[in-house]
Amino acid sequence: MSAKPVPALTQQPLSVINIGLSGFGQTIRDCGGSACDLRWQPPAEGDAEAGWALARLIADERIDAANRTAYGRYLASQPVLTGVGVAGDVIPGMSGRIILHSGPPIAWPDMCGPQQGAILGAVLFEAWASDIGAARRLIESGEVRLEPCHHHAAVGPMAGIISPSMPVWIVSNTAGGNVAYCNMNEGLGRVLRFGANDAEVIDRLRWMAKTLAPTLALIIDELGGLDLKPLMAQALHMGDEVHNRNVAASMLLLRKLSTAGLRSTRLERGALAETLSFIAANDHFFLNLSMAACKAMLDAAQGVPHSTLLTAMARNGVEFGIRLAGSDDWFTAPAPFVDGLFFPGYGPADAARDLGDSAITETAGVGGFAMAASPAIVQFVGGSARDALANTRRMLHVTLGQNGAFTLPALDFTGTPAGIDARRVLDSGIRPVINTGIAHKEAGVGQVGAGITHAPLACFAKAVLAVARNLPEEN
């Protein structure tokens, strides 16, 4: 249509920002004027109840104060690798027949394939049953308690299985007094955490318990502990984001372990050679230590009433759950699928839903939140170096601040976005980004790819509603 003159509302040319329906702006444009429509959507995806709860929480100074306290404890935390122990001996509440798994609570019949397969493998590893059939009957009988790692100050990648005889990393937050645990990384391929449970898998777990763990325990004793935050910070300067890329961190760890191990006269050369070769062959070895460190940092923030700071994002392959510093509840939604790159021979139809406790890294401000540190990771998870920078920058909108302990060279050494505020996620609709591996949906096939996913917004709506419900009216 031909341009009509804009009515002379003012003496100057108008530059209109339209914050209403796009039809309002179109009228200006039809008259030959210039109008830019603001892209906007209602908070909480238009859920009126959650929106009103959010509005109340955003305006409430008590929430901000609680978040400052919780975030401060997270920032002040100093995770130190203090040892290696046997899960049943060191993890609280691990007595009797119990197996820990990743993600929020879930009953055996509802679990995904890889998690079921891994639990059956753990039963064999514990010698509670002599074959898979007997292991399945034992689990179905209910005689083995199945509980989330997160209920025991622990985390585990993928299936996240920790049974009482397994060795675990012990990471102490020396600034806060809390301790966190994680199992040890078995490598890639057919491994328990992807649901494999054949003899090779169980034999490897036995070797890890018998040789790897005692050797590491001696070396860590020789080292007198290992500060993990500086090591992770250095790895971020070397292209890792310490979730899905851990090659530098694994080598920094190996360098410490090998020199201390060779120095110590208590260590037998054969075991040392086996241990260091096992670590050297696995570029993801540090992941489980990164997770334990992140768990230790975030548990430091746990127990601050009314805080909307996230202290966990975790997935069991069926549900995605988040926890807040202000409560021990889980707020869940269906676990998403992962958008990523598949290994040759596999595709989206093979993929399990998002699985594992490893999103504890993003919750702590690394992983996808530190993707700007890791341009090379896009070869593994997809996208471009520009996307990696954009993912980090976008997360600044949903976090309480930036962690100066974890700086990003490519962003001129600013800190990683850290301290996810459930309110900001729900208000902006910007979902926390997660770099993650993709498991085959059937037990035991293994990793079939890696990619990027996002926390479901529904978790945050539930969380905000719960915080609002428990918040007393102001005097």
Add this chain to the structure above:
Amino acid sequence: MSAKPVPALTQQPLSVINIGLSGFGQTIRDCGGSACDLRWQPPAEGDAEAGWALARLIADERIDAANRTAYGRYLASQPVLTGVGVAGDVIPGMSGRIILHSGPPIAWPDMCGPQQGAILGAVLFEAWASDIGAARRLIESGEVRLEPCHHHAAVGPMAGIISPSMPVWIVSNTAGGNVAYCNMNEGLGRVLRFGANDAEVIDRLRWMAKTLAPTLALIIDELGGLDLKPLMAQALHMGDEVHNRNVAASMLLLRKLSTAGLRSTRLERGALAETLSFIAANDHFFLNLSMAACKAMLDAAQGVPHSTLLTAMARNGVEFGIRLAGSDDWFTAPAPFVDGLFFPGYGPADAARDLGDSAITETAGVGGFAMAASPAIVQFVGGSARDALANTRRMLHVTLGQNGAFTLPALDFTGTPAGIDARRVLDSGIRPVINTGIAHKEAGVGQVGAGITHAPLACFAKAVLAVARNLPEEN
């Protein structure tokens, strides 16, 4: 002045690019029009003779053909660490009393402080004299030949001293048959390459010859050689540029050495522990291997008549010299000072001029040319992450291509700019960038900083004139 109407040369508005004197553009601007002055300067900094020579070389297809051959040999090279040997045994022409030094040829009285100090230290290490005074008299007597490393298929960082009893890396280009050598890295602080020559320095060199080198020789034998190009490529994905930042490459090397060393029954545990601890304590350890690899890649291109491809940039602390694939001559200019960050307590007044053969890395397309891989290096050499990207991008204007073996994640995995063409440098006035350490100007103080410098344009003018002089007239 008030705007006058632009004469109606055309019916459309004019957008003028002014490639003449800025006064021409100003006339357009005075009339209310828009003109952009092209920033331009004559090639060869206005040196008419060099400019005419350059014009002839740029138009000559024989130069392009020679460069394609030389560049192709550089690209095809496969540097492999094949062993460790004693300089006098393995380096060609090292018989008798001879000491190799960095940079172009230079006589003893003209040398800078650190290089003189290092040569005196080498005399003590060789036990050709019992004290510094006697060492100085021996050198002044002319009984010790002083020759550039580069004349013996070798390179050395900073003072670049190689004497006959010193251990050296042996790097073979398995694609071309040539072999390159480099001494071994002593660590930071008071070390020979910065001109220190006291008992601690000489003792360390003796330990390196007696323990480090034989241990490494056994491990490399156990490994059956080590491909250096993939290792360097991986380090570029981990934040190194393998000149002034080598932390990832050093760890990748250590990982290979430690597992092979523990595996080999021929190695005594004490020597292995000492060797691996020495390497683990030095984040620059890989530098000398990177240099030998780059020397092997570039020597592959040597001896292609009329080629203007650079095969060396090297400095002796007094002069900066370049060599071309088409000749064995040096083209020199005064060595520049380095613009950088100084260690606490030191400043520009303490700095020696640019020193060492380590610019062989930039000549081979890494170092400053690969700075986009290494945003964290700006903490060491100054500038911002943006500058690091810009340095790499700018070098695309002076190189023959990009080396697909060395990719840059932050630039979406494009190859590093590689193959410096002396013609392009002189034509554009864009001087090759070099990341480098800064030595104290007095012998023995050590490194006082690190920073960025640029090759002097005068070297390139001389080189282009020489190539033009030797180029027969076309039929």
